[in-house]
Amino acid sequence: MTSLFTFDLLRCSDASSARRGVFSTPRGTVQTPAFMPVGTLGTVKGVEIETLRASGAEMILGNTYHLSLRPGEETVAALGGLHAFSGWEGPILTDSGGFQIFSLAKMAKIDERGAVFRSHIDGRIVDLTPERSIAIQEKLGSDIAMVLDHVVGLPCERGRIEEAMYRSIRWAKRCQDAARNPKQALFAIVQGGLEPDLRRICAEELTALDFPGYAIGGLSVGEPPEQMYEMIEATVPHLPAEKPRYLMGVGKPEDILNGILRGIDLFDCVMPTRNGRNAMGFSDHGPIRIRNAKYERDSRPLEDDCPCPGCKRSRGYLRHLFLAKEMLGPMLLAIHNLTYYQRLVARARKAIEHGTFERFYRERLDGWSRGHEPAV
RNA sequence: UCCCUGAUAGCUCAGUUGGUAGAGCAAGCGGCUGUUAACCGCUGGGUCGUAGGUUCGAGUCCUACUCGGGGAG
Numbered sequence: 013m014t015s016l017f018t019f020d021l022l023r024c025s026d027a028s029s030a031r032r033g034v035f036s037t038p039r040g041t042v043q044t045p046a047f048m049p050v051g052t053l054g055t056v057k058g059v060e061i062e063t064l065r066a067s068g069a070e071m072i073l074g075n076t077y078h079l080s081l082r083p084g085e086e087t088v089a090a091l092g093g094l095h096a097f098s099g100w101e102g103p104i105l106t107d108s109g110g111f112q113i114f115s116l117a118k119m120a121k122i123d124e125r126g127a128v129f130r131s132h133i134d135g136r137i138v139d140l141t142p143e144r145s146i147a148i149q150e151k152l153g154s155d156i157a158m159v160l161d162h163v164v165g166l167p168c169e170r171g172r173i174e175e176a177m178y179r180s181i182r183w184a185k186r187c188q189d190a191a192r193n194p195k196q197a198l199f200a201i202v203q204g205g206l207e208p209d210l211r212r213i214c215a216e217e218l219t220a221l222d223f224p225g226y227a228i229g230g231l232s233v234g235e236p237p238e239q240m241y242e243m244i245e246a247t248v249p250h251l252p253a254e255k256p257r258y259l260m261g262v263g264k265p266e267d268i269l270n271g272i273l274r275g276i277d278l279f280d281c282v283m284p285t286r287n288g289r290n291a292m293g294f295s296d297h298g299p300i301r302i303r304n305a306k307y308e309r310d311s312r313p314l315e316d317d318c319p320c321p322g323c324k325r326s327r328g329y330l331r332h333l334f335l336a337k338e339m340l341g342p343m344l345l346a347i348h349n350l351t352y353y354q355r356l357v358a359r360a361r362k363a364i365e366h367g368t369f370e371r372f373y374r375e376r377l378d379g380w381s382r383g384h385e386p387a388v
Numbered sequence: 389u390c391c392c393u394g395a396u397a398g399c400u401c402a403g404u405u406g407g408u409a410g411a412g413c414a415a416g417c418g419g420c421u422g423u424u425a426a427c428c429g430c431u432g433g434g435u436c437g438u439a440g441g442u443u444c445g446a447g448u449c450c451u452a453c454u455c456g457g458g459g460a461g
Contacts, residue, residue: 052423073422111422119424132424158422201422232421240421261422282423289426292421305416334426342426 017197019044019256019277025369029248029275032364035121035256037103037155038195039095042070044277045351045360045379046255047058047268048105050283052078052087054098057285058343059350061099064101065345067320068354070102073280076148077109077140081131083210085151093153097366106281108145108187110180110201111261114233122162124179158227159187162346163199166235173205180229193361197259199225206239208246215250225250227258232267241270248275265294265356266380269373272360279357284349289342291334293322294352296376298383299326302345320344320351321366348358 016038025030028232049056049064055211056064064072088263094104112118112129115237119130126141142160149157160183163175178269180203191198198222204210218226228247231240244259251257258278259271270278277298282293293300293314300314313323322330322344333341356376363372384386 048422050423057423058426075423078423105422107422115422116424161422163422263421267421281421282425283421286423286425286427287420290428291426292420301418302446303417321422323452331396337426339426346426 016195018224019254021254022057023367025364027196027370028273028373030272030364030369031275031277032320032325032361033256033277033279037071039101039155040070042103042278043308043358043361045268045272045357045364046070046278047357048073048078048278048280049350051098051100051104051352052326053082053206054094055057056346056350058289058339058346059285063321063347064100064350065102066349068358069350071278072102074098074104074106074152074154075109075112076106076145076152076158076332077129077138079106079111079152080109080148081133081138085148089151089153093151094265095153095269103155105156105199106149106152106158107141107260108149108160108201109161110145110158110161110229113140113160113191114165116353117165121293126160126183128167129293140182143190146187146190146198149198150191155196156225157191157196157198159184159198159200159223161229163203163230163233164205165233166205166239168205170205170207171208171362173203173253174210175209175223176202177203177205177210177214181214182222184218185221186275188223197224199223199227199231201227201260202247202251203230204243205230206235207242208243208354211243211246214251219250219252223255224277225258226258227278228262232260232262237264237267237270239269241274244276246269249329265353265379268353268356269360271355272369273373274361284353285346288346288349291341291345293330293347294346294349296379298380302327302341302388303334304331314348318348318351318355320348322348 018036020034022032033044048071049069050073088097113127121128129138131138145160161180164176184200202214204214229341258279259276261279291303293302295315307327310327338343363369
């Protein structure tokens with residue numbers, strides 16, 4: 013496993029925990045810090061493969077729970093695995109279904125064995141255990157599998173956080189024992205809510221189990237961003253420096269830079285695609301709500317220097333597409349946002365290489381907080 | 389010429405036995421963080437066709453008129 017998956021640190025910042033690395037997998041390398049678009053059902057919604065590649069994405073996500081319900085991991089395997097099935101030839105990371113235990117909690121019963129779901133599609137019972145999650149992910153054939161974890165919403169009383177955290181460690185061990193495929197790396201997930209000492213304990217115990225990568229989970233589930241940043245700071249020092257660190261489900265552009273500043277290497281989030289479909293475009297000047305009337309006759313692109321296909325059109329045109337409910341509107345804004353996120357992490361990588369990341373960080377946060385651009 | 393029927397928000401329409409009006413869509417704005425989301429939420433907006441009458445009180449009842457739809461001759 014160590015030979016197939018390597019993580020090389022090219023440079024670590026002197027002034028912060030930011031670091032520039034390369035994560036290598038049998039299906040290609042990933043320049044870090046990296047942002048991974050979310051492709052829950054074997055597609056990054058509304059974005060074709062070449063476009064996704066052109067946006068700069070190197071690794072994408074898939075989801076164990078969703079794909080096992082539809083079309084089913086056996087079907088994906090029969091069609092050649094998730095890569096052949098979807099057409100994405102680069103690295104794929106599959107989430108374990110742990111987040112769905114949380115987000116579909118009304119339909120799930122959780123105990124030490126695992127979680128029993130009612131399918132959100134047809135109400136059928138789904139039995140998701142650590143072993144089953146690994147078996148599904150091996151059938152899907154992703155390059156990185158995630159351990160099944162127990163996520164709790166925040167804020168939450170310490171007792172429940174602690175219980176879920178220790179259970180997550182035991183489930184991580186069971187996932188590790190169940191994993192068979194040497195071509196698939198298994199990442200562990202640190203839980204512990206907003207309790208710094210629980211975060212530390214979890215990080216240390218998982219580190220002792222020696223995983224090829226570590227994720228920080230259970231954040232951006234209701235807590236203010238400052239608390240999320242504090243939890244990253246409480247966790248990162250207790251993770252092995254030579255392994256990639258993945259902040260799950262995060263986040264807004266400012267969250268990404270705050271994560272990088274604190275030593276995170278990998279990010280994923282639905283925000284660029286979902287918010288894009290919902291008519292919000294990201295930019296260096298903050299969000300652009302393209303439905304707003306002020307863009308009706310705005311001939312400028314979303315961003316002047318963006319190479320994405322959406323930025324070959326005017327804001328007025330993009331607004332028209334949304335008001336007319338044309339599917340191209342959501343597609344173009346999703347593509348723009350993915351491109352924006354990729355350009356953001358690319359700039360961050362360059363800045364780390366040049367030893368100027370902290371300045372880049374301050375300039376960007378300042379630009380977003382000013383929140384407006386020069387008048388037309 | 390007569391009879392019937394309709395006129396309520398920008399649009400299509402609800403409005404119980406009379407107690408000064410609602411919905412959907414549209415519009416404006418906001419939210420979205422390991423996707424149950426091309427989704428969800430909030431807001432604005434109407435001298436109830438016009439003029440009279442009955443009534444304590446009329447979008448609701450009566451009369452006339454205007455405009456639209458249907459029918460008879």
